[in-house]
Amino acid sequence: MSEIAERVRRVLDDPGLWPREPKEATALQREMAGRVREEPLDADAVRYVAGLDVSYARDDSALSAAAVVLDVRTMEVVDSAVFSAEPSFPYISGLFAFRESPPVLEALGRLSVTPDVYLCDGFGLAHPRRFGVACHLGVLLDAPVMGSAKSVLYGKHSEPGDERGSWTPMVAGRSEVVADSAALAAEGAEVIGRVLRTRAGVKPVYVSVGHRVDLEGAADLVLRLSPRYRVPEPVRHADRLCGEHRKAVLAARDDAP
DNA sequence: GCGACAG
DNA sequence: ATCTTGTCGC
Numbered sequence: 001m002s003e004i005a006e007r008v009r010r011v012l013d014d015p016g017l018w019p020r021e022p023k024e025a026t027a028l029q030r031e032m033a034g035r036v037r038e039e040p041l042d043a044d045a046v047r048y049v050a051g052l053d054v055s056y057a058r059d060d061s062a063l064s065a066a067a068v069v070l071d072v073r074t075m076e077v078v079d080s081a082v083f084s085a086e087p088s089f090p091y092i093s094g095l096f097a098f099r100e101s102p103p104v105l106e107a108l109g110r111l112s113v114t115p116d117v118y119l120c121d122g123f124g125l126a127h128p129r130r131f132g133v134a135c136h137l138g139v140l141l142d143a144p145v146m147g148s149a150k151s152v153l154y155g156k157h158s159e160p161g162d163e164r165g166s167w168t169p170m171v172a173g174r175s176e177v178v179a180d181s182a183a184l185a186a187e188g189a190e191v192i193g194r195v196l197r198t199r200a201g202v203k204p205v206y207v208s209v210g211h212r213v214d215l216e217g218a219a220d221l222v223l224r225l226s227p228r229y230r231v232p233e234p235v236r237h238a239d240r241l242c243g244e245h246r247k248a249v250l251a252a253r254d255d256a257p
Numbered sequence: 258g259c260g261a262c263a264g
Numbered sequence: 265a266t267c268t269t270g271t272c273g274c
Binding site: 052055056057058059060063091 | 266
Binding site for chain 2: 053054055056084091092093094096099100101120121122123126127132133147149151152153156175176205
């Protein structure tokens with residue numbers, strides 16, 4: 001069994017990490033947030049990136065998670081894994097990780113290639129308690145994780161320029177669009193993420209540090225991973241894979257009750 | 258108390 | 265997230 005698979009098993013089997021009540025989950029986030037570490041990420045040294053995503057049935061009766069590993073140097077898929085089950089935690093904004101992490105970890109435990117860094121479809125530090133799913137997975141695995149979300153949950157930001165690669169900082173505070181978030185950052189506001197235009201003229205993505213990466217390195221890598229579409233390639237692949245898997249599971253279930 | 262609210 | 269066809273625009 002791989003090192004990651006062992007770590008995954010240990011984490012999933014620890015009942016103390018998976019509270020059933022929102023109140024306890026929030027308390028656990030506050031506790032675990034102190035373990036997040038920001039470290040320099042040399043995007044040039046990264047080779048394998050794992051994109052993570054989860055797909056749900058409309059009635060919430062099933063879910064499928066996928067992890068797809070890409071070689072950044074060729075942008076080719078080198079490994080992938082999926083896992084299906086029933087949701088064990090409701091969707092509550094801010095407690096997203098308690099719903100998505102278990103199936104994602106199960107998928108990660110089934111990979112053969114060990115990723116250098118993981119990319120979540122969601123936030124890391126850009127979270128009310130500075131502990132989004134990217135931080136959560138990072139701390140549980142003690143691995144480099146970054147987050148790339150498609151909409152804002154928390155934080156003030158201004159709109160980046162229309163060109164691909166243009167960006168503005170996200171700073172702590174209630175979700176709000178401001179005239180100049182870079183000025184707020186320069187005045188000392190806590191920078192929690194970056195609004196990044198991965199495709200000219202298209203809505204940007206929101207990048208934040210999960211664990212053991214830095215914002216600069218994460219944003220650099222996310223941009224490289226998005227040469228053509230708004231959403232970074234590893235996440236696009238994972239999105240497609242878990243969606244197909246989830247549909248297949250539902251079809252099989254309704255086909256042979 | 259009211260509104261917001263990753264996927 | 266999911267349910268869904270066509271359609272507006274470069």
